[in-house]
Amino acid sequence: MAAMHELREVVGILKDGGAQEEPTAQAASRVVAGIEALVESAAAAGTPVRLERSGEPRPLAPAADHAAYRVAQEGLTNAYKHAPGAPITVSLRYEPDSLVVEVANGPVPGETGPWPGAVSGGQGLMGLRERARLVGGMVHAGPVDAGGFRLAGVLPYETGEARETTFGDAADDFRQQTGGEIPGDGGPVIDWSDPREEFKNIMASTRRNHGCLIGCGAGVLILVGLVVALVFGAGKLLDEVDKAVIAPSVYASVHVGDPEERVREKLPSGKSFFTIDAERQAPPEPPGAGCLTLLSTDASKGLSTDTVYRFCFKDGKLIEKREFDVQN
Incomplete structure (x- = not known):
């Protein structure tokens, strides 16, 4: 067991390029208890989101507790970016042997057709799946029949193996494994101690990305224009040579x-x-x-x-x- 834990630490450091520890005060809010504040912040920002709970709450190992928060965070970010205006439901279901964290959004108002698939950027979902696997759980993501998208994490309650890894462990930290970014949103992750501030940062980052896309598009158009001008100029030069x-x-x-x-x-x-x-x-x-x-x-x-x-x-x-x- 100790050898397996060391191997996981090595893999995490290789992915991250170096180990860093998340401050305890900030990490403490990134657990199941912090999901409610994240949902409240999203609702206050105008997102049609609600939180549902069922079952008798039970404690999770620190790593699983942190993974549950990450599932909710990724699901809200994914829905906000790719289905703006769609209703979102965040569910916490305490099953007999595990906690199920689910974020499901309906179709975008006014749009028809199936959801295109897992669109969070690939690496985000891969990081979540790896995080869940390390604590003996699993993550599912995909479109739903009625339209929209569903992200769900199944995380077992506290186990001996899960007890080995804390949510501040750099080897298993999802954001560190992905270079300090939530893949798909294009910017660095700023670790806010207040989840409400974090969700505001997510929305601001999305708006910055839209501005970047517009700016990049304008840059491409300018570049194409310069190429066309150069080609046109070269053609005119050859015409002048042919005449002389x-x-x-x-x-x-x-x-x-x-x-x-x-x-x-x-x-x-x-x-x-x-x-x-x-x-x-x-x-x-x-x-x-x-x-x-x-x-x-x-x-x-x-x-x-x-x-x-x-x-x-x-x-x-x-x-x-x-x-x-x-x-x-």
């Missing part, structure tokens, strides 16, 4: 005296901002001629020098073709 550049082989393929129409078929329009400097540095044009200035794809003269080709037309013919260099 030819290969040396194209220059060599035309000859003075060739019909202007046939020469222009081989050449781009030249209407590009890339040719502005070349036109400014070009030699004087032949009188009465119309000239087209283009850049060569030949970059053998270095980045500071461009090879330029100029074609001059008059009376429907190519009267001059000229190659010269300009400095960038």
Whole structure:
């Protein structure tokens, strides 16, 4: 038994990345007795929730007592986040051999269709199941036939094994096993000594998450816009290059005296901002001629020098073709 307990401690530390103890004053409120205050806080905040009790109350081992509180906490958080406005019932049923803690919510008003399934984030339910297993209990979660969702924990009364582990034990603390967070709500858990303050924190955290989702969505839209702008800009740049550049082989393929129409078929329009400097540095044009200035794809003269080709037309013919260099 001692070896098993040590193994559980090692597993808990590995999950947590380090052991931390929950202050006794705060942990003391996180037991079955604290569930009523948690429900009262939820009701005061406008959540349609009620607490039901049945059976003769019996004491639980500290770890089971703490696990019962966690079931109620997770169930209320889950219902508040994923079924806002739905009626919630928290039940404490003292059976002959165990306490059953159940949080059940109905469907969201105005919505139809089945509940999608266990939506608390997976890790939250896994942590609860592990906590219950360590004290010999179990946790069930799933949709109900009439609509809505049900989370229930079955926790045995005090046993010898359960007596070994206290609810302040870092190895078994659910929040520590999940990195100090309730998975699904996206923020750190602040351990309030008053359950009413804790529920307020849950609701505030949910609202912050909604704001984060909106902000993240806006960030994604901005990023997409930048990508589109870059792609569009790159396309425009390539268009400008296509209008201004030819290969040396194209220059060599035309000859003075060739019909202007046939020469222009081989050449781009030249209407590009890339040719502005070349036109400014070009030699004087032949009188009465119309000239087209283009850049060569030949970059053998270095980045500071461009090879330029100029074609001059008059009376429907190519009267001059000229190659010269300009400095960038």
